Structure formats: C-alpha cells, structure tokens
Amino acid sequence: MDKKYKKDDEEPSLLDVFKQGDRVKQIYYDPEGYEKVYSGKVINIKKHCMAIQWESINGNPKSDLNEKYSVCHVYEVFNGDRYYSPITKEK
Numbered sequence: 001m002d003k004k005y006k007k008d009d010e011e012p013s014l015l016d017v018f019k020q021g022d023r024v025k026q027i028y029y030d031p032e033g034y035e036k037v038y039s040g041k042v043i044n045i046k047k048h049c050m051a052i053q054w055e056s057i058n059g060n061p062k063s064d065l066n067e068k069y070s071v072c073h074v075y076e077v078f079n080g081d082r083y084y085s086p087i088t089k090e091k
Contacts, residue, residue: 022042025087027085040054048074051069052072
C-alpha cells in the first residue's frame with residue numbers, strides 16, 4: 001500500500017487486505033545499511049492485529065524462526081517503523 005495511514009479511524013481492517021494462510025514479507029533495514037527480508041505466513045488475524053510465523057530470512061529457511069511468531073498491530077502492518085518496512089503479501 002502506498003498510502004500512509006495516520007489515525008485508527010483512517011486505517012482499513014487487516015481483514016480487508018490479508019487472510020489467514022497468506023504468505024507475507026517484511027524488510028529489516030539495519031542501521032549499517034544492510035537489509036534482511038523476512039518471509040512468513042499469517043497464522044491468525046483479527047481486524048486490528050495479526051500473528052505471523054516467520055520462516056526464512058533472505059530466502060534461507062531458518063528452523064529457529066519456526067518456533068517464533070510476531071503479533072503486529074494494524075499501524076505497524078501498514079506503516080512499518082524506523083527499521084522495518086510495512087508488511088506486504090508475497091507474490
């Protein structure tokens with residue numbers, strides 16, 4: 001999504017964009033200039049947050065990631081933050 005969302009009342013529901021089982025990615029921008037592309041799967045989703053099980057970094061499967069997941073709020077999903085890109089569907 002190109003549009004930046006500022007307020008909760010302006011943000012679409014995560015259910016409008018994603019569904020359980022979708023493959024997603026997020027880029028981590030290291031302060032030193034390196035990038036890591038995290039890929040995973042949506043394992044649970046609600047209107048305002050979703051849980052993602054991260055499975056690989058830069059296309060390399062990481063078995064230690066299979067036991068970890070992130071719960072991301074709608075603002076973080078659509079806007080990212082200082083070091084992370086917004087979360088997008090993998091193509």
